Amino acid sequence: MPWLLLFLIGLAIGSFLNVVAFRYFPEESFFCNIKKCTGRSKCRTCDKTLSWYELIPVVSFFAQLGRCRKCGSKISWQYPLVELAGGFTFLLPFYFKAVPELNSVFLNSPLFLWLFSALWISIFLVFILIWIIDYRFYIIPDELNIFAGILGILLIAENYFYNNFSQFGNGSFVGSFSMLFGFRQNIWTNHLLGMAIGFLVIGLIIFATRGKGMGFGDLKFITALGIIFGWPDVVFLLAFSFIIGSIFGIYLLIKRIKGFKDSVPFGPFLILGSLTLMFFGQYILSHYFKIFGLF
Secondary structure (H helix, E strand, O other): HHHHHHHHHHHHHHHHHHHHHHHOOOOOOOHHHHHHHOOEOOOOOOOOOOHHHOOOOHHHHHHHOOEEEOOOEEOHHHHHHHHHHHHHHHHHHHHHHHHHHHHHHHHHHHHHHHHHHHHHHHHHHHHHHHHHHHHHHOOOOOOHHHHHHHHHHHHHHHHHHHOOOOOOOOOOOHHHHHHHHHHOHHHHHHHHHHHHHHHHHHHHHHHOOOOOOOOHHHHHHHHHHHHHHHOOHHHHHHHHHHHHHHHHHHHHOOOOOOOOOOOOOOOOOHHHHHHHHHHHHHHHHHHHHHHOOOO
């Protein structure tokens, strides 16, 4: 069962991402912090060195009832959630095989599926790290933004080489609806426009709020997302992000967890917007247009 093997590999990678995220400190560069990830894992409360059977992804957390075996302190839910996120990330090849717009490309070149999936798996792993770090420190490391942008360029190059881009919706997560927005003649122009639009929208928000609404980490991140998703996908990505962020913000206000002047990291909402676009974008647009009798 190849899916099970990929899922287990993903769990292990997710476990490693937890180590990277927990040992990250904003005062140092991201790659300097990675060098600290070679030591033995310890309890964050009592500093006990953990045994191998305490480090089995997901299983150890539930077997220990979410607590350290020595001091009894609670273990963060981040550990199993990130491990599961890594596991499901490695199942992306099976999802992409089910996407109609990609089937013809896979039939012509099976290698495209694995290259395409490898790039998107790498992008998702970057998403996971950005989510954790932005949630903890309200910053997005420049190194991760740059790496995401490079992965986006490689993704564009692969789609260009395998002709996975056309005026009829290939290469877009909103499918044929992308035809309504133009700029489908050239993949490089399309993604350059996506990068520019994302930069402009977030840049205007930063300018209008004098940096209180969003930070420059968000600006760099949306620039990378614009490279990855292109036009018009970046517009829907932003729309989904703002809607999800607004709903979450209202919930925090009602529960009095946050006040009007409190900050909330926007990176996770950009990631949620990206995931909504990828998995539900075409479905949402289809129902939206049907409501107004346009399709």
